[in-house]
Amino acid sequence: MPNRLSQETSPYLLQHADNPVDWHPWGEEALTSARRQDKPILLSIGYSSCHWCHVMAHESFEDAEVAQAMNTHFINIKVDREERPDLDQIYQLAHQMLAQRGGGWPLTMFLTPQQIPFFGGTYFPKQPRYQMPGFLDLLPRVAAFYAGHKSEISEQNAQMLAAFDATSPTKSSVQLALAPIDKAARELAASFDPVWGGFGKEPKFPRPTELDFCLRYATAGGMLRVGEMALFTLDKMQQGGIYDQLGGGFCRYSVDAHWAIPHFEKMLYDNGPLLGLYADAYALTGAPRLRQVCEETVGWLVREMRDAAGGFYSALDADSEHEEGKFYVWTPEAAQALLTPEEYAVLAPHYGLDGPPNFEAKHWHFVIAKPLEAVADSLSISIESSQQALTSARDKLFAARENRVRPGRDDKVLTSWNALMIKGLARAAQVFDKPEWVRLAQQAVDFIRDRLWQNGRLLASYKNGQAKLNAYLDDYAFLLDALLELMQTEFRAQDLVFAQGLADRLLTQFEDPAQGGFYFTSHDHERLIHRPKPGPDQATPSGNGVAVCALQRLGHVLGETRYLDAAQRALTLFYPAISSQPSGYTTLLIGLKENLSPPDIVLIRGPTPALAPWRAALALAYLPHTVTLYLPNATTGLPASLAKPETSQVNAWVCRGVSCLPAVTTPEALIALCKGAQGD
Numbered sequence: 001m002p003n004r005l006s007q008e009t010s011p012y013l014l015q016h017a018d019n020p021v022d023w024h025p026w027g028e029e030a031l032t033s034a035r036r037q038d039k040p041i042l043l044s045i046g047y048s049s050c051h052w053c054h055v056m057a058h059e060s061f062e063d064a065e066v067a068q069a070m071n072t073h074f075i076n077i078k079v080d081r082e083e084r085p086d087l088d089q090i091y092q093l094a095h096q097m098l099a100q101r102g103g104g105w106p107l108t109m110f111l112t113p114q115q116i117p118f119f120g121g122t123y124f125p126k127q128p129r130y131q132m133p134g135f136l137d138l139l140p141r142v143a144a145f146y147a148g149h150k151s152e153i154s155e156q157n158a159q160m161l162a163a164f165d166a167t168s169p170t171k172s173s174v175q176l177a178l179a180p181i182d183k184a185a186r187e188l189a190a191s192f193d194p195v196w197g198g199f200g201k202e203p204k205f206p207r208p209t210e211l212d213f214c215l216r217y218a219t220a221g222g223m224l225r226v227g228e229m230a231l232f233t234l235d236k237m238q239q240g241g242i243y244d245q246l247g248g249g250f251c252r253y254s255v256d257a258h259w260a261i262p263h264f265e266k267m268l269y270d271n272g273p274l275l276g277l278y279a280d281a282y283a284l285t286g287a288p289r290l291r292q293v294c295e296e297t298v299g300w301l302v303r304e305m306r307d308a309a310g311g312f313y314s315a316l317d318a319d320s321e322h323e324e325g326k327f328y329v330w331t332p333e334a335a336q337a338l339l340t341p342e343e344y345a346v347l348a349p350h351y352g353l354d355g356p357p358n359f360e361a362k363h364w365h366f367v368i369a370k371p372l373e374a375v376a377d378s379l380s381i382s383i384e385s386s387q388q389a390l391t392s393a394r395d396k397l398f399a400a401r402e403n404r405v406r407p408g409r410d411d412k413v414l415t416s417w418n419a420l421m422i423k424g425l426a427r428a429a430q431v432f433d434k435p436e437w438v439r440l441a442q443q444a445v446d447f448i449r450d451r452l453w454q455n456g457r458l459l460a461s462y463k464n465g466q467a468k469l470n471a472y473l474d475d476y477a478f479l480l481d482a483l484l485e486l487m488q489t490e491f492r493a494q495d496l497v498f499a500q501g502l503a504d505r506l507l508t509q510f511e512d513p514a515q516g517g518f519y520f521t522s523h524d525h526e527r528l529i530h531r532p533k534p535g536p537d538q539a540t541p542s543g544n545g546v547a548v549c550a551l552q553r554l555g556h557v558l559g560e561t562r563y564l565d566a567a568q569r570a571l572t573l574f575y576p577a578i579s580s581q582p583s584g585y586t587t588l589l590i591g592l593k594e595n596l597s598p599p600d601i602v603l604i605r606g607p608t609p610a611l612a613p614w615r616a617a618l619a620l621a622y623l624p625h626t627v628t629l630y631l632p633n634a635t636t637g638l639p640a641s642l643a644k645p646e647t648s649q650v651n652a653w654v655c656r657g658v659s660c661l662p663a664v665t666t667p668e669a670l671i672a673l674c675k676g677a678q679g680d
Contacts, residue, residue: 009463010080011410012048016057020067023078026087034075034113040146041111042074042139045081045088048410049265049315051324052123053106058322059126060135066126069136073143074110081105082314082414083461083469086521090164090530095120097163110142115529116157118146164530171515174575178596181589184582185217185226191583196258197233203263204254206237208273209537213586215280216624220593227284234281238293238368241358244328245351245366246398248296249304250274252318260367261359264318264325264407268305268414269540271297272421276485279428283622294428298437301421304409310443311413311451311462312421320407327407329363330397338400343393346386349375412463415452415471418444419478420540426486431619438489445486448479449498456501457509473520473534473543476506481550484557488628493637503554506547507566516569518547535574536584544570545587552594553627556601556655559641571595593625598657600626600674603642606650608632614650617667626674 004024006017016023024030034041044061046053060066070076081088088107094117095103109120119142124135146153188210191199198204211230218227237243240259242251250270251262275297282290305313320327332353336344348354352369359365376386422441429437451467452459458471458479483499509522512533520532520543535544548567555563571592578585578592600623604614611630618628631638633646644653651663652670664670 005078009412009461009466009468010048010083011408011412011463012046012053012080012082013078015048016061016078019057019061020064020071021061021076022067022071023076026077026079026084030075030077031113031115034111037075038113039073039075040118040143041113041115042070042076043079043087043091043107043109043111043117044077045079045084045091045107045109046105047080047082047315048408049267049317050105051263051265051318052104054317054319054322056106056108056123056125056135060124063126066136066139069139073139075113081107082410082417083412085472085474086525086528086532089520089532089534090528091117091120093164093167093530093532094160095122097160110146112146112153112157114157116160118153118156161529168533169515169517169535169573169577171573172576174572176571176575176592176596178593180575180578180582180585181217181593182222183579184213184586184589185222187583188214189223189226189229192229193257197229197236198257198259202255202257204242204257204259205539206242206250206253206270206274208270208277209541209586210583211277212273212280213590215277215284215622216590216593219284219622220625230277231281231285234278234290235287238278238289241365241367243293244296244300245368246328246394246401247300247303248293248298249300250297261365262325264328266300266316268312268314268417269420271301272417272419272424273541275421275424276427279424279431280622280624283431283620286620291432294432298425298428298434298440301425302440306440307411307413307447309451310440310447312418312444314410314412314414314417316409317407320405325359325363325365327401327404329359329365331362331364335393335397338396339393343389343396345379346372346375346389347393347397349378350390412461413447413452415448415458415460415462416474416478416540418448419475419482423478423482423485426482426489430489430615433616433619438486441482441486441489442492445483445495445498449494453498453501457505458502470522470525472522473506473510473518473547474540476502476510477518477543477547477550478541480506480554481546484550484553484627488630491629491631491635493635496637496639499554500558503551503563506551507562510547511566511569513566513569516571516573518544518570535577535588536581537587541587542585544574545585545589545591548588548591549594552591553599556598556657557627557629557641558639567591568595597625601655602626602628602652602670602674603644603655604628604630604650604652604670605644606633606647608634610650614652614667614670617671621671621675623671623674 002017005013008025079087091109092103098120104122106123109117111117126135128134214226214230218224237259242254242259242262249266252265252267253263255261278290278293318324349370350372351366353364357364372386373383376383422444425437425441451462458475459467460469460471460475480499480502483495487495510518517533520534535542548570551563551567574588578588653663654661
């Protein structure tokens with residue numbers, strides 16, 4: 001019989017709806033049952049595209065013997081970490097405190113009925129292996145410990161709550177300065193891998209926030225090497241298997257140092273920022289392969305990740321047919337059977353099929369093993385002929401791959417992750433002059449505004465016609481940031497109104513005006529054992545960092561000091577932590593730079609046809625320290641700060657801080673002016 005999860009919308013929770021485990025979703029019913037029965041809570045947190053979550057589900061949660069032990073001893077709660085990042089943040093931090101090491105998914109935590117964890121881990125096998133205890137043995141031991149050591153657990157709980165409090169930043173009186181920015185650049189340079197790119201050793205994550213910081217830093221007069229590190233990393237990633245060489249889009253991370261073999265899940269929140277970064281890299285270098293990466297990634301997005309109404313889905317699984325990567329990998333024989341000899345002669349050395357297997361000693365996952373120019377030279381054919389053969393071969397293999405059993409797809413629409421993709425699409429649309437990409441971004445915004453913006457408040461998740469869950473800091477901050485990028489692509493008055501509504505809610509529902517900074521949850525959110533105020537970047541940018549950047553930019557656009565003051569308070573709160581470990585706070589550092597040196601606000605006004613040359617020129621200029629709004633003469637609904645006079649020719653006004661410069665009448669003069677301001 002289905003359990004209580006059958007009434008949920010989360011694909012991850014629904015994966016467990018037929019388990020023999022008596023699962024509850026997180027909610028008052030489960031928490032009340034735990035208190036009433038004085039039973040500990042077994043909290044399991046995961047997500048639908050998580051490989052080891054699937055493994056633990058098959059081994060334990062689908063097993064009748066394990067389920068009986070769980071049902072006997074615990075109130076069992078299953079949580080989708082993508083729907084409830086508030087809970088995930090709290091209990092990942094608790095795991096780190098208890099185990100003295102990082103966590104991950106699946107996260108398995110044992111809580112008192114008051115929601116405070118007293119023991120936990122991540123993946124547990126059913127029987128002991130991997131030097132790990134067996135889950136079946138562990139369950140009665142944890143239950144017995146809870147029953148027999150109440151005073152000891154109570155003492156530990158008090159210590160944990162105090163430790164939670166100690167993680168929150170406290171107000172200080174500091175003078176903001178640029179020094180942490182240079183220090184962060186030096187830290188990133190010290191951890192850079194000069195052979196394969198990226199930072200640190202395997203596993204290698206894309207870390208787009210750090211790469212964005214590096215590009216901005218170098219173009220603002222910092223060490224050129226820092227920008228070269230970012231470009232080199234982006235180049236190495238697109239050559240590797242972390243990038244889907246046939247279908248486009250990036251996987252979550254690489255298990256090796258050279259980007260070859262990924263963990264095969266594809267997440268929306270990686271691909272949005274990476275799309276924008278590759279567009280920036282193209283603007284700086286003009287490398288055709290970078291354009292191809294952007295076009296193929298958008299192709300993947302439209303083909304596999306887009307709801308018919310305009311929203312974007314969350315993720316694709318790593319697994320298909322219970323095997324990780326099966327959808328993506330090949331054997332030379334399978335590829336050769338589909339291709340002509342001429343096609344295979346080009347494809348095999350280019351993607352490494354002429355070498356040993358690189359995945360589990362029996363499969364080949366495509367990487368760019370040999371440049372196409374070198375392949376053409378070795379075959380004594382022209383580069384044009386080799387490109388034609390490769391294109392034809394890729395088309396055939398892609399078509400064959402489409403007939404395989406597909407990885408599972410998490411088709412819920414998350415506000416924050418959609419915002420990251422909207423921003424990436426908007427940026428790429430600017431660089432490549434793609435009106436159809438602008439439409440994709442605008443339709444996603446309209447999807448959110450129509451379905452997830454209710455009574456002046458955002459909701460976090462949408463599926464099957466149902467919007468749910470009180471939105472988080474990231475939802476508001478990321479969407480505000482995305483709207484500011486989208487308005488630079490094509491201005492719509494309704495987007496500015498929406499942005500103001502989001503900014504006002506950030507201040508009224510998330511800010512701590514006394515101490516500064518923004519809580520992850522709103523003031524009227526469910527009361528939990530800890531209320532984080534996150535500053536460092538994680539897999540996604542820091543919500544506080546994005547809020548600072550977006551509020552400052554909107555404040556300068558509108559001349560609204562409330563937004564600027566709130567950003568200033570947040571930077572002041574986090575500045576000691578930023579100064580101590582700056583490379584962990586790159587998004588806040590971008591906000592710090594724009595606080596101390598406000599961005600240029602550029603308003604370009606004129607007849608619609610005459611704006612096209614300006615757009616084309618500025619698209620490839622890479623001006624990250626500039627907010628550019630194109631306001632055709634017919635634009636209506638402009639606030640006073642944007643209401644420049646209509647003219648028969650194009651004029652551009654540059655505003656810096658509280659002063660505006662005389663109108664500029666050529667794109668070249670505008671680019672020179674803005675580049676001079678950012679340090680070039």
